[in-house]
Amino acid sequence: MLYCRSRRNKLIQTSIQMKKIYIPGARSQIARHNTIRDINRQIVLNFIRVHSPISRAEIARETSLQRSTISAIVEDLTQEGFVEDIGTGTSTGGRKPTLLRLKTGTPVALGVDVTPRETTIALADLAGNLLETERFPTSSDIRYMNEQILGKVSKFAASYPNAELRVGISIPGIADPSSNTIAYIPYFQWTNWDIGKQIEEKTGLPVTIDNDANAVALAELWFGDGQISKTHNFITILVAEGIGTGIIIKGEVYRGEFGAAGEFGHMYVGEGAPVECSCGRRDCWEAHASEKAMISRYLNGRESVAKGNVDMEQIINLALNGESRAIETLKSSAKSLGIGISSLIVGFSPQAVVISGSIVRAWDIVKEDLQILADRSIRTELASPAIVPSTLGDEPTILGSIGLILAKKFAAGS
Numbered sequence: 533m534l535y536c537r538s539r540r541n542k543l544i545q546t547s548i549q550m551k552k553i554y555i556p557g558a559r560s561q562i563a564r565h566n567t568i569r570d571i572n573r574q575i576v577l578n579f580i581r582v583h584s585p586i587s588r589a590e591i592a593r594e595t596s597l598q599r600s601t602i603s604a605i606v607e608d609l610t611q612e613g614f615v616e617d618i619g620t621g622t623s624t625g626g627r628k629p630t631l632l633r634l635k636t637g638t639p640v641a642l643g644v645d646v647t648p649r650e651t652t653i654a655l656a657d658l659a660g661n662l663l664e665t666e667r668f669p670t671s672s673d674i675r676y677m678n679e680q681i682l683g684k685v686s687k688f689a690a691s692y693p694n695a696e697l698r699v700g701i702s703i704p705g706i707a708d709p710s711s712n713t714i715a716y717i718p719y720f721q722w723t724n725w726d727i728g729k730q731i732e733e734k735t736g737l738p739v740t741i742d743n744d745a746n747a748v749a750l751a752e753l754w755f756g757d758g759q760i761s762k763t764h765n766f767i768t769i770l771v772a773e774g775i776g777t778g779i780i781i782k783g784e785v786y787r788g789e790f791g792a793a794g795e796f797g798h799m800y801v802g803e804g805a806p807v808e809c810s811c812g813r814r815d816c817w818e819a820h821a822s823e824k825a826m827i828s829r830y831l832n833g834r835e836s837v838a839k840g841n842v843d844m845e846q847i848i849n850l851a852l853n854g855e856s857r858a859i860e861t862l863k864s865s866a867k868s869l870g871i872g873i874s875s876l877i878v879g880f881s882p883q884a885v886v887i888s889g890s891i892v893r894a895w896d897i898v899k900e901d902l903q904i905l906a907d908r909s910i911r912t913e914l915a916s917p918a919i920v921p922s923t924l925g926d927e928p929t930i931l932g933s934i935g936l937i938l939a940k941k942f943a944a945g946s
């Protein structure tokens with residue numbers, strides 16, 4: 533999100549390959565890269581991830597793999613610390629089956645979530661549980677940020693020398709995965725930041741960097757509500773300082789040429805927005821429906837008096853406590869959000885649209901206006917896609933940074 537279109541061509545010259553994100557069942561894609569044994573291992577691991585607690589017999593029924601193959605794979609996965617027994621389930625006649633689940637409590641991923649206000653470094657296990665977190669205010673001084681992130685990641689790496697950690701970095705900007713650099717973060721005007729390369733050189737840990745909205749889309753596939761994680765075509769809309777969209781097509785994040793797809797925050801939705809967009813215009817979706825638009829709408833011309841005295845969290849709390857001005861702000865902002873969503877639905881025909889960000893806390897207040905506006909563009913002969921709140925919580929981009937790693941870990945089975 534927060535992408536400034538005018539600088540694209542100047543800054544991004546490297547062609548960025550779209551990376552494949554594997555999902556359970558996507559066997560044909562996996563087969564190009566792995567042996568049969570690796571494929572079977574991924575199938576078993578992903579079944580345990582999605583369906584745990586699950587027994588070996590159930591995995592055999594669902595995957596059509598031989599029971600002996602599954603037992604051998606489960607033994608390997610247990611020894612390698614991916615999977616654990618959690619006791620016995622209900623018998624269907626014979627011996628009670630042992631149930632399996634992903635092993636929790638062992639650190640495998642180190643997420644670095646850079647947002648305009650705060651940077652979080654979080655250590656997580658295979659199930660996405662956060663084991664340790666460190667936070668600090670994001671500074672506009674890139675040298676300070678570089679030092680902080682490098683220092684904290686190195687400290688985590690040194691504290692867990694035996695853990696097979698990987699580092700995922702979520703940023704409000706454009707990443708270049710081919711060189712592991714951050715191409716551009718418009719909020720701070722940072723360009724060509726090679727923090728990924730520096731982390732790899734200093735710690736030896738592999739690093740993956742991606743745009744925050746892409747990372748959140750991936751987290752929805754990995755940790756989201758069961759209905760969403762089983763959906764193969766959906767769009768996530770991250771409503772924060774700006775508006776970012778992540779596009780999942782056939783279970784993969786669609787990044788487009790230059791990794792710059794999904795910048796719908798800058799599509800034209802009408803003149804007269806309450807704030808300037810990060811690109812400087814006043815007709816972008818982001819200028820009408822981002823958190824900064826909502827704050828401005830709430831203040832309604834009183835910016836000079838109240839600037840800095842109210843934030844999104846307070847507006848949501850006020851609305852939940854029944855304050856009419858706050859409720860009206862959220863409802864009219866939901867209409868602005870709905871206008872953009874209707875265009876995305878017409879263009880992509882997704883199975884679902886998932887909204888994430890703090891506005892989700894006020895879902896009961898905004899859902900009706902969102903749906904009404906979105907429905908206006910839906911062709912009557914087709915079923916409406918579900919517009920649903922994210923279940924990733926108030927800080928979806930943290931789980932996004934972790935999701936970048938777990939997606940790789942499960943796909944590679946290593």
Ligand SMILES: [Zn+2]
Pocket residue numbers: 797798799809810811812813816818
């Ligand atoms: Zn814009």
